Amino acid sequence: MFGVEWLRARTDPRGLLEHARNGVPLLSEGYTTDDNARALLYVARLPEGGRPLDLARTYLGFLLFMQKEDGRFRNGLSANGRFEDEGEAEDPSGRALLALSAAAHLPEELGEAARHALRLSVERVVGFTSLRGRAYALLGLLAGAAEGGKDFLEAAHHLGRGLLAAFRETDPDWPFPDALTYANHRPVEALYAYALAFRDREALRLARRALAFLDSLYFLGGLFDPVGNRFMHKGEAKPLFDQQPLEAKAAASCYLRFGEREKAEFAFLWFHGRNRLSAPLVDPLGPMDGLTPHGPNRNRGAEALLSYLLAWQDLVQGVFPRVEEGMALGRVYALGG
Incomplete structure (x- = not known):
């Protein structure tokens, strides 16, 4: 393997x-x-x-x-x-x-x-306040809910409500709670998972709105074209480089969770040359660290390697956690059972 x-x-x-x-x-x-x-x-x-x-x-x-x-x-x-x-x-x-x-x-x-x-x-x-910290922890709590029981669900519900509040306070023309920095699809994916697990219609609506916003920035024709690693604030031009493997992984997982497999595959193919420079970012030595204006960054760190492997794994095995595994418990909790 x-x-x-x-x-x-x-x-x-x-x-x-x-x-x-x-x-x-x-x-x-x-x-x-x-x-x-x-x-x-x-x-x-x-x-x-x-x-x-x-x-x-x-x-x-x-x-x-x-x-x-x-x-x-x-x-x-x-x-x-x-x-x-x-x-x-x-x-x-x-x-x-x-x-x-x-x-x-x-x-x-x-x-x-x-x-x-x-x-x-x-x-x-439970006390996390950062956008991505909440997102990762929320997905982990939903994955562990079957064994952790009520304590995990209470923590997941608390983190989910915090994410929801952050997205609720956004502007219609920038429906994301922060500058676009890294792994921008991850909080959207976590909000969507929370919405399904706890049957929260507002969270579902805001997650879909945020994903449509990211779509408008991350796709160029038929290419996945992530925001470069220079951070993007409201009103600023999109940074084109340096594009990071973490963005392709986060997007692939998010689109799979939303049931948009074709977009997930576009995100994964970014590694294999479906990008703005038509430059493959994987060879027998492994995935490379990013896409610069001059081509691939040929360093091959652990983040790039795992971004590629985890994106491939999600495409083949499905995203983790599977939302339906936590949905029944989450629904019982939301209904006060």
Whole structure:
């Protein structure tokens, strides 16, 4: 399985390394919770016969090491084992929660360790205020609701209401609660998942309105053409470069959840040359880090690699979590049962 081999080439006994140049991992540049959470999510969702439990153990062990006693996750770990932050950013904790919800179904001690870390993190994520941190955590809570029960549903409902409030306060001509920065489809996807799970019609309407807005910026004719990594505020011209693999992944997952498979496939084909420069961003060494005005950025970090693998996985296996898995519980909660 090519994805597993790419991961093995970038993983040491501590975890998945953050950066690589032309397929060669840069040992001096350390590790992140973000990348190891993405890697755990990917391997935990592979079919049982092809699931590399040794890699799952490594990535899960990394997350357990990075988790603080209060449930938050530090993000950066240097090559010499020094923590580079104390878990102030919410995105890494949200991504870790999502990955742990997938890993909770791993066999025996791996699943139990994931469930323990998951329970420890639930109280903390309720207080999240960042747009993307809420989105990742909400999807993770919906994925873990079947096992976590009422506590997970209460936390998911709280985060969903926070997302809804943020989208409710937007302008009709900019129906997104923030500047367009990175993974812009992820909050829209999470709001839509919340709407379905808790039967919230307002959230459904606002999620659809926000997705139509992103459509107007992310598609150029028949091409997926993401907002470049220069941030876009209301009234500004769209940045054309540097386009990031994370945008293609987030869009592919979002469109699949909305049932728009053709658009999801367009987003995935961005990696394979259906982009504004007709430049393939994947070769036998793996996915590249982005699209610059001069062509591909030939560095090959973990974020690019997992963006490609997770987008492919969603196209083949369906998005995670499957909304219908949490819908029944969410409906019971919403109705006061």
